[in-house]
Amino acid sequence: xxxxxxxxxxxxxxxxxxxxxxxxxxxxxxxxxxxxxxxxxxxxxxxxxxxxxxxxxxxxxxxxxxxxxxxxxxxxxxxxxxxxxxxxxxxxxxxxxxxxxxxxxxxxxxxxxxxxxxxxxxxxxxxxxxxxxxxxxxxxxxxxxxxxxxxxxxxxxxxxxxxxxxxxxxxxxxxxxxxxxxxxxxxxxxxxxxxxxxxxxxxxxxxxxxxxxxxxxxxxxxxxxxxxxxxxxxxxxxxxxxxxxxxxxxxxxxxxxxxxxxxxxxxxxxxxxxxxxxxxxxxxxxxxxxxxxxxxxxxxxxxxxxxxxxxxxxxxxxxxxxxxxxxxxxxxxxxxxxxxxxxxxxxxxxxxxxxxxxxxxxxxxxxxxxxxxxxxxxxxxxxxxxxxxxxxxxxxxxxxxxxxxxxxxxxxxxxxxxxxxxxxxxxxxxxxxxxxxxxxxxxxxxxxxxxxxxx
Amino acid sequence: xxxxxxxxxxxxxxxxxxxxxxxxxxxxxxxxxxxxxxxxxxxxxxxxxxxxxxxxxxxxxxxxxxxxxxxxxxxxxxxxxxxxxxxxxxxxxxxxxxxxxxxxxxxxxxxxxxxxxxxxxxxxxxxxxxxxxxxxxxxxxxxxxxxxxxxxxxxxxxxxxxxxxxxxxxxxxxxxxxxxxxxxxxxxxxxxxxxxxxxxxxxxxxxxxxxxxxxxxxxxxxxxxxxxxxxxxxxxxxxxxxxxxxxxxxxxxxxxxxxxxxxxxxxxxxxxxxxxxxxxxxxxxxxxxxxxxxxxxxxxxxxxxxxxxxxxxxxxxxxxxxxxxxxxxxxxxxxxxxxxxxxxxxxxxxxxxxxxxxxxxxxxxxxxxxxxxxxx
Numbered sequence: 001x002x003x004x005x006x007x008x009x010x011x012x013x014x015x016x017x018x019x020x021x022x023x024x025x026x027x028x029x030x031x032x033x034x035x036x037x038x039x040x041x042x043x044x045x046x047x048x049x050x051x052x053x054x055x056x057x058x059x060x061x062x063x064x065x066x067x068x069x070x071x072x073x074x075x076x077x078x079x080x081x082x083x084x085x086x087x088x089x090x091x092x093x094x095x096x097x098x099x100x101x102x103x104x105x106x107x108x109x110x111x112x113x114x115x116x117x118x119x120x121x122x123x124x125x126x127x128x129x130x131x132x133x134x135x136x137x138x139x140x141x142x143x144x145x146x147x148x149x150x151x152x153x154x155x156x157x158x159x160x161x162x163x164x165x166x167x168x169x170x171x172x173x174x175x176x177x178x179x180x181x182x183x184x185x186x187x188x189x190x191x192x193x194x195x196x197x198x199x200x201x202x203x204x205x206x207x208x209x210x211x212x213x214x215x216x217x218x219x220x221x222x223x224x225x226x227x228x229x230x231x232x233x234x235x236x237x238x239x240x241x242x243x244x245x246x247x248x249x250x251x252x253x254x255x256x257x258x259x260x261x262x263x264x265x266x267x268x269x270x271x272x273x274x275x276x277x278x279x280x281x282x283x284x285x286x287x288x289x290x291x292x293x294x295x296x297x298x299x300x301x302x303x304x305x306x307x308x309x310x311x312x313x314x315x316x317x318x319x320x321x322x323x324x325x326x327x328x329x330x331x332x333x334x335x336x337x338x339x340x341x342x343x344x345x346x347x348x349x350x351x352x353x354x355x356x357x358x359x360x361x362x363x364x365x366x367x368x369x370x371x372x373x374x375x376x377x378x379x380x381x382x383x384x385x386x387x388x389x390x391x392x393x394x395x396x397x398x399x400x401x402x403x404x405x406x407x408x409x410x411x412x413x414x415x416x417x418x419x420x421x422x423x424x425x426x427x428x429x430x431x432x433x434x435x436x437x438x439x440x441x442x443x444x445x446x447x448x449x450x451x452x453x454x455x
Numbered sequence: 456x457x458x459x460x461x462x463x464x465x466x467x468x469x470x471x472x473x474x475x476x477x478x479x480x481x482x483x484x485x486x487x488x489x490x491x492x493x494x495x496x497x498x499x500x501x502x503x504x505x506x507x508x509x510x511x512x513x514x515x516x517x518x519x520x521x522x523x524x525x526x527x528x529x530x531x532x533x534x535x536x537x538x539x540x541x542x543x544x545x546x547x548x549x550x551x552x553x554x555x556x557x558x559x560x561x562x563x564x565x566x567x568x569x570x571x572x573x574x575x576x577x578x579x580x581x582x583x584x585x586x587x588x589x590x591x592x593x594x595x596x597x598x599x600x601x602x603x604x605x606x607x608x609x610x611x612x613x614x615x616x617x618x619x620x621x622x623x624x625x626x627x628x629x630x631x632x633x634x635x636x637x638x639x640x641x642x643x644x645x646x647x648x649x650x651x652x653x654x655x656x657x658x659x660x661x662x663x664x665x666x667x668x669x670x671x672x673x674x675x676x677x678x679x680x681x682x683x684x685x686x687x688x689x690x691x692x693x694x695x696x697x698x699x700x701x702x703x704x705x706x707x708x709x710x711x712x713x714x715x716x717x718x719x720x721x722x723x724x725x726x727x728x729x730x731x732x733x734x735x736x737x738x739x740x741x742x743x744x745x746x747x748x749x750x751x752x753x754x755x756x757x758x759x760x761x762x763x764x765x766x767x768x769x770x771x772x773x774x775x776x777x778x779x780x781x782x783x784x785x786x787x788x789x790x791x792x793x794x795x796x797x798x799x800x801x802x803x804x805x806x807x808x809x810x811x812x813x814x815x816x817x818x819x820x821x822x823x824x825x826x827x828x829x830x831x
Contacts, residue, residue, distance in 0.1 A: 004697055168654070185651065190518035190546050356632060356651070356658035358519050363573040366656045370609045394569030397540040398521055 048224030051130035053417035088329030229255035235261030286326020289406030291413030378429030508633035542613035587683030
């Protein structure tokens with residue numbers, strides 16, 4: 001069933017090391033790209049593949065690459081965003097830890113395509129042991145002339161540096177990452193100018209996620225057209241999903257984007273269902289900042305169709321009844337989990353991680369956390385729920401970077417879909433200390449909205 | 456600034472084509488590269504979005520406070536799509552044919568109200584004891600756009616007051632983190648020793664391990680601060696600004712232009728500041744010697760009174776150009792005159808309608824009201 005492109009060789013013992021990786025077909029794509037293809041041709045292949053950014057926004061990678069400004073005499077940079085700090089997302093860690101050479105090969109091909117001679121991997125500080133793995137891999141690649149000067153006699157030079165972050169979620173935002181990489185305080189820049197015009201050291205820069213860059217390797221290996229045959233519609237290829245929460249088998253799964261959410265949660269190949277015979281209550285399908293969905297809306301869209309694990313299907317219905325693919329952090333909540341507590345926990349995270357540069361996010365995230373903490377502790381008022389709605393509405397879209405939106409969406413979605421539970425917390429403060437609201441009606445089938453009638 | 460250079464080169468080739476922008480249905484022609492805020496300032500008046508962090512003299516400032524958010528309802532003639540989000544007008548450059556909504560857009564006014572609420576959330580609101588009161592941008596902003604009550608029910612964030620240098624007091628609790636002083640210290644003085652520590656709502660302006668700020672021009676951080684977070688220690692708690700009389704004065708100074716404003720009461724100089732334009736921005740930065748040490752009137756040549764042109768609290772005591780509101784009672788009552796139950800002047804001798812209070816010099820006194828009602 002599940003066809004794999006990235007993790008197909010992950011089970012081979014010693015794949016972390018250069019020799020094993022090379023003997024199992026590694027660096028074939030790099031050889032093909034550097035020796036037989038032009039940079040334009042590589043970009044063309046990536047465009048044909050329909051690869052979309054795996055970091056969260058899902059922007060077409062080929063298009064992003066073609067935006068890169070190419071002034072004469074100015075260096076261009078590729079930066080690999082390995083600052084994976086979103087609660088619930090841990091797919092890049094797996095890739096870098098077990099398949100470092102896949103990332104390096106992807107970086108080599110992408111840098112070649114973009115004409116960058118200097119490439120950085122910005123890795124989050126908490127991944128303390130991974131830079132060593134990456135640096136060992138870089139050294140091995142260098143010894144075998146896959147990095148450094150005149151790579152494999154093609155005349156192309158490339159250096160890859162690993163830079164550790166200092167523990168800030170905001171440095172996963174591309175302009176904050178660039179600031180941090182330059183040695184400054186990790187404040188997001190005000191756009192425009194975009195990094196493609198003025199990025200690292202005022203030079204044109206592309207920032208891509210680890211998984212995106214790794215996916216370039218299979219694209220070159222099998223060709224863009226072949227890659228596009230995986231998945232459904234505009235969600236081409238395979239996606240790494242890091243599943244966690246109340247499931248039998250948490251872990252990183254590579255999915256062909258043509259399976260349904262229900263299959264992903266309940267099949268033995270993936271999550272393996274919910275432990276102890278509990279029932280599904282809610283799920284955050286794409287990392288902590290995307291809207292949470294109750295079970296009934298998660299498994300079926302508002303139109304009554306089964307929801308698929310694709311960018312489009314997860315987004316079906318917009319934020320009113322849908323969510324987002326995000327970065328692929330799949331968090332499952334069973335009937336014993338409390339959505340209020342969960343939302344409070346996320347609000348606390350965003351309050352802690354706000355950089356403090358612009359006022360709505362700096363002040364609003366802390367306010368939301370305090371109000372949610374009150375509701376959670378049984379001191380809430382009915383008006384607090386409307387107040388929360390108003391705060392998130394005034395943060396969303398009014399901030400410099402998407403962290404404000406990311407802080408506002410989970411709260412908005414929790415109130416939108418789980419208002420009953422919030423109200424129950426306010427009206428039953430003592431009971432809320434002892435027990436949870438439970439599953440309630442959140443898994444009941446929804447009446448199918450008649451959409452075709454208007455036509 | 457290679458990028459800007461490139462742009463100006465291109466515009467020269469096209470013989471300086473001006474961009475037409477419509478802000479609140481008023482059209483203005485500006486040079487390419489102008490921001491929406493500066494285009495609005497060319498129009499002037501109510502369509503100018505308020506700005507708490509943008510400072511035209513400081514490079515890189517702006518975009519942080521979000522009070523200047525505007526709605527771009529039409530991107531340009533070439534690409535008429537509206538911008539999906541509200542944009543910071545101080546950092547967004549105009550396009551030809553752009554249409555912008557500021558006070559005509561309910562969405563903008565709503566968002567601005569939210570921003571003011573956020574800015575005041577952790578602000579101590581200690582205006583009665585704050586030296587900045589009367590010339591405070593945040594005060595003006597909240598009078599115009601804020602609400603009278605707060606919905607915040609929690610403890611406000613506080614910091615200890617610290618002295619940074621001999622002349623400057625930092626009261627971080629009042630700060631709105633506009634970063635203006637950081638840019639000033641960075642761009643005006645040689646050695647920057649202060650910046651932002653911490654993050655989120657715990658971030659604070661501070662110096663490098665509480666170093667003192669001693670530099671010939673560091674005093675300008677006081678002038679650029681929109682609130683009372685940075686105040687002049689030589690003038691702290693000496694007087695309220697609206698009791699002082701501002702005059703333009705000049706002195707011979709080797710370090711700066713010597714053009715300053717003296718804040719006088721009688722012949723005594725209470726404080727010296729730089730001259731500010733109508734948007735509260737310093738025209739020419741002055742040095743610390745002029746600001747903190749030249750407090751003797753003999754040092755200065757007075758040029759004339761300073762006009763405070765803004766609708767700030769500071770100018771509330773000056774009755775210049777005040778119009779009396781029209782009498783509306785007759786209109787409301789269909790032309791009938793109101794029935795007077797009792798004329799206060801029958802029993803009181805003060806507040807005669809014949810006496811114009813605004814023409815009396817100083818507080819009104821019973822001598823100002825000649826006893827004319829037959830009692831004489």
